[in-house]
Amino acid sequence: MIQIKNFGYLSALQLFTLFIPLITYPYLIRVIGKEIWGEIIFAQVIISYASLFINFGFDISATRDVSVNRDNPIELSKIVSSVFITKLFFGLISTVSIILLINFVPLFSYHKLLYLYTFIFCFGDIFFPIYFFLGIEKMKYITFINLFTKLLFLLFVFIFVKDKSDYILVPLFNGLGAAIGGIIAMFIAVKIYNIKILLISIATIKSRINTSVNYFITDLSIVLKDRINLLVIGSFIGFTEVAYYDLGTKIVHIAQTPFSIINRVLLPSFAKEFSRRKLFLSVWIFTTISFLMALLLIIFSDTIVPILGGRQMLPASNIIYIYAIVIPLACISSIYGIGLASQGISKNYMLSDIYSFIIYLIAVLSLYVFYDVNIYTLPIPIILSVIFTIFYKQIYLKKNKLL
Known part of the structure; x- marks a missing residue:
């Protein structure tokens, strides 16, 4: 079954993506030092907002359009062209913004080259038509291209990054890998699937943006929610606690990986042929599996945490005990989101995450006023927002x- 194959491809890719930092982290910390590594991570966070802007929710809106029109070559070329040209335009805006940022804001001007090299990653976002391969349900291209570029990055880091002065090569290799992968993916779309890059009217570009804006706002609200907890912990509690919280949530996210990509795998199928029975079965099957995964994670957390972070990081296990419930909850939310997105009900898809973000903020504020903000209570607002x-x-x- 094609959905099972695609699920396997994307699961392998996502797991590999999550494990890469676990492989390089100890090495880079030892070679370039914690301070410079922190600067690299900070640069990645800043550039991630440019990446989010360039992608602008196309991975959902354009995936649906490609899936519906997969047998219409002319329409497929129009979709790919409209997304590509829009991404080029957003990429230009992002480039100008980054140049202004590193030249006029003192916080960023000290390491100009670091931010410029990190920004190269965004060229991969511009060229890589992930939505196209998702829409035609050919996830193997996404997997193989990304595995190739990430393995190349891994190899180059261990070969060329030998001391502190080589730190600038880390974002350079990462960015070049993403850019090369994007160009290869676009080449495959053009040569193998006969996609033509056409001149697109401004009206078509406006329509593409309007179709995707709700999904972009959704992605933005999710990213902001993910960042605030670490910001609160680092600002009001301490950086040791940041490490505990980061490791605990990271382990949960790794366990959540197969379920977080369900929407990418199932969305094209639901967009092409929707049925309430299929939605109902998807909820029960994947929720049951995700609940079992959460239970196993809780049982073995005291074993997993020392392997990844050492025994000094055992407090992260307590984070896992609380946060693991997010795995089945997020699974249900994701599949319900597929039902809305596949039928083009983007407004409610967007509003669910915006209201969820508001619920999260209210819960955090309530903790601060009426109870206690610590690394063990901060997962609760996220859990409430997902519910x-x-x-x-x-x-x-x-x-x-639809249900």
Whole structure:
């Protein structure tokens, strides 16, 4: 079954992507030092916002359009062209913004080259038509190209990064790998699937942006929610606690990986042929598996944490005990989101995450005012916000007779 194959491809890629930092982290910390490594991570966070802007929710909106029109070569060329040209335009805006940032803001001007090299990663976002391969359900190209570029990055880091002065090569290799992967992927789309890059009208570009804006806002709200907890911990609690929280949530995210890509695998299938029975079965099957995964993670967390971070990081296990429930909850929310997105109900898809973000902020503020903000209570606002999205999406699925 094609969905199972695609699920396997993307699971392998996502797991490899998550494990790469676990392989390079100890080496880079020893070679270039914690301070410079922190600067590299900070640069990646800043550039990630440019990456988010360039992608602008196309991985959902354009995936759906490609899936619906997969048998229409002319329409496929129009879709790819409109997304590519829009990404080029957003890439230009991002480039100008980064140049202004590193030249006029003192915080960023000290390591100009670091931010410029890190920004090269965004060229991969511009060229790589992930939405196209997702839409035609050929995830193997996404997997093999990304595995190749990430292995290349891994190899180059261990060969060429030998002392502190080589730190600038880390973002350079990472960015070049992403850019090369993007160009290869676009070449495959053009040569193998006969996609033509056409001149697109401004009206078509506006339409593409309008179609995707709700998904972009959703992605933005999710990214902001992920960043705030670490910001609160680092600002008001301490950086040791940041390390505990980061490791605990990272382990949960690794376990969550197979379920977090369900929407990418199932979205094209639901967009092409939707049925309430298929949605119902998907919820029960994947939720049951994800619940078992969360249970196993809790049972073995005291073994997993010392392997990855040493026994001094054991407090991260307590984070896992609390946060693991997010795995099945997020799974349900993700599949409900597929039901809305596949039928083009983007407004409610967006609003569910915006309201969820508001619920999260209210919960954090309530902890601060009425109880206690610490690394063990901060996962609770995230859990509450995910529960809210489940009920919100369920209401609109039923309202539209999709559930």
